[in-house]
Amino acid sequence: GNSVTQMEGPVTLSEEAFLTINCTYTATGYPSLFWYVQYPGEGLQLLLKATKADDKGSNKGFEATYRKETTSFHLEKGSVQVSDSAVYFCALADSWGKLQFGAGTQVVVTP
Amino acid sequence: GAVVSQHPSRVICKSGTSVKIECRSLDFQATTMFWYRQFPKQSLMLMATSNEGSKATYEQGVEKDKFLINHASLTLSTLTVTSAHPEDSSFYICSVRGENSPLHFGNGTRLTVT
Numbered sequence: 001g002n003s004v005t006q007m008e009g010p011v012t013l014s015e016e017a018f019l020t021i022n023c024t025y026t027a028t029g030y031p032s033l034f035w036y037v038q039y040p041g042e043g044l045q046l047l048l049k050a051t052k053a054d055d056k057g058s059n060k061g062f063e064a065t066y067r068k069e070t071t072s073f074h075l076e077k078g079s080v081q082v083s084d085s086a087v088y089f090c091a092l093a094d095s096w097g098k099l100q101f102g103a104g105t106q107v108v109v110t111p
Numbered sequence: 112g113a114v115v116s117q118h119p120s121r122v123i124c125k126s127g128t129s130v131k132i133e134c135r136s137l138d139f140q141a142t143t144m145f146w147y148r149q150f151p152k153q154s155l156m157l158m159a160t161s162n163e164g165s166k167a168t169y170e171q172g173v174e175k176d177k178f179l180i181n182h183a184s185l186t187l188s189t190l191t192v193t194s195a196h197p198e199d200s201s202f203y204i205c206s207v208r209g210e211n212s213p214l215h216f217g218n219g220t221r222l223t224v225t
Contacts, residue, residue: 004154043115043204043218046214089155099214100154101147103153
């Protein structure tokens with residue numbers, strides 16, 4: 001079956017540091033890939049997505065590229081802010097639209 | 112503002128009792144609602160998919176008689192955990208999709224069964 005593996009947290013870094021959260025997947029067919037974010041006290045929100053190989057999703061300074069050859073969708077941001085502190089979930093959607101989530105990675109950005 | 116309201120955000124109940132969790136779409140008609148749960152340090156796992164006016168479709172391994180889902184209207188779905196036990200303690204979250212709208216998530220419900 002489909003699965004998503006992402007790096008364990010928490011990831012703690014200073015403001016303006018570079019952030020990478022690794023995400024790899026196993027899937028049959030051609031899934032769409034997503035990053036969701038959950039800020040403290042709020043619901044899950046879609047951060048970015050990519051629907052086919054080599055697509056790059058981007059939003060709020062975050063980027064992730066759909067790499068079919070390495071089955072990866074790593075999330076990156078060049079300069080994080082305290083407001084980026086949240087839990088980040090990598091997910092894939094199969095052809096039926098069902099989402100499969102990774103375990104989530106907590107990111108803590110300190111001033 | 113929020114487009115999905117999930118209530119309650121936290122609930123503590125005694126073993127053997129039932130708990131109802133509500134998920135409401137605020138700005139659109141929800142044709143499909145999904146219920147997920149997340150155990151500590153594990154993934155969000157899809158429990159069931161419900162379409163308005165029809166029976167929910169449960170994922171393998173999820174007991175439909177224990178986790179009752181009702182999607183009686185286009186704006187409300189409820190998940191009832193019947194005869195809850197400590198192993199049902201988890202984070203439950205709903206997501207909602209409208210006919211022409213993307214997926215939106217509720218804030219989740221932290222259930223603790225003592």
